[in-house]
Amino acid sequence: MIEHPHYWHDPLKDRFNVTIESVIEANGHTFVRIHEPVVKPSGGGQAGDRGFIQINGNTFEFIDTVLIDDEPKLLMKTSPQEKGESILIIDMAWRRAMMRNHTSEHLFVGNMKRKFPTIDLGKIWIDGHHGSVKLIGNPLSVEEILDVESQVQQYIADAIDVQTKIVPASDVDESVRAREGITSKHDVIRIVEVGDLDSSACAGIHVTNTSDIHVFKVIDIKYQDDGTHIEFITSENAVEEIFEVYNAALRRKNSYPFELHQLGAVLDKARNQQEAYEGALQIITQLMTEGPHKERVGEINFWHEYLPGFDANTMRNIMKEIKSDSASIILFLAPGEKTSFVLWTKNMPKDAACYIQDIMIELGGRGGGKKDSFTGGFTDVTNPLNLYQEIVERVRRKIHIN
Ligand SMILES: [Zn+2]
Incomplete structure (x- = not known):
């Protein structure tokens, strides 16, 4: 009759009297073969047992059990010299x-x-x-x-x-x-x-x-x-x-206030800010190397920028600082969860709304403004850069017509 491994029916027994049949040196390792089927070899996608053998009061550790020639062998950390009777102790934490x-x-x-x-x-x-x-x-x-x-x-x-x-x-x-x-x-x-x-x-x-x-x-x-x-x-x-x-x-809850169940939202925000930061770096590099996107449309100066990491307030504040005596239209757009834009006019015969309101409505946005300033936004924009380019093109045409 075939002897089934002990651990098949009693996996929690951790001490056995065993007989060491051979000590084998191979490939720089020491393997011990024992007679009794009490240790589980690695195989079938599962690691082998670990544990100790005690011989005459000396303890030797094995760090794995492997099948060699269809027989389980203990891979020893330290090598016992003797064969014969010994006690085998399974590392039960591992098992x-x-x-x-x-x-x-x-x-x-x-x-x-x-x-x-x-x-x-x-x-x-x-x-x-x-x-x-x-x-x-x-x-x-x-x-x-x-x-x-x-x-x-x-x-x-x-x-x-x-x-x-x-x-x-x-x-x-x-x-x-x-x-x-x-x-x-x-x-x-x-x-x-x-x-x-x-x-x-x-x-x-x-x-x-x-x-x-x-x-x-x-x-x-x-x-x-x-x-x-x-x-x-x-x-x-x-x-x-x-x-x-x-x-x-x-540990971070008090230094960076948030509720723990909002951790997902905090991570989303961090990812969005990282993306915005990288976008802003690109824009700064572009502004420093190529200068701002300013063009002449007829008699008008048309200045437009795509500004990741900005928001409507920041863009308006920048616009307030811009000094210009000639007729100008400035359009800034900031991508984000909500994509926002500001259009600012200087010394133009018509209100800001005249150059942007229809375009915004056609493209599915919302917003409002008076006189020389118009602010608006879009939600669920899949490609904000495309949207920006589309708005710029349409504003350019608008300036031509007016
Ligand atoms: Zn299984």
């Missing part, structure tokens, strides 16, 4: 973190597959720090992923038992998630069931109840050519990360 990450992966992917049946599971990786999955198919939106994240957190709160069973490969039907070809490679298949939520062919280690996971948190989403790559953490790693991120905001 338990892997168990939590792995069961979370089943819950997350199982739920994703139910919601989006056309996606396929690509590469996965699980270790004691984090887990990641690649979901092949149409890219999943952040909201879709976060919906499933909160569903997984609900399953954790529901404290659902996780059970494993070993069945003949011929018994595995479509209700079981399994990698293609797996049933033809093995005579018996181990199935991991999370309540009636998910049923998966899997040789890895799992928690025995979803409540052991405590917390599940997605920490990164990357879009790749053929799908979506999602990274997550669980339990104390997740708590630590959430504390760190939350407190990074909390």
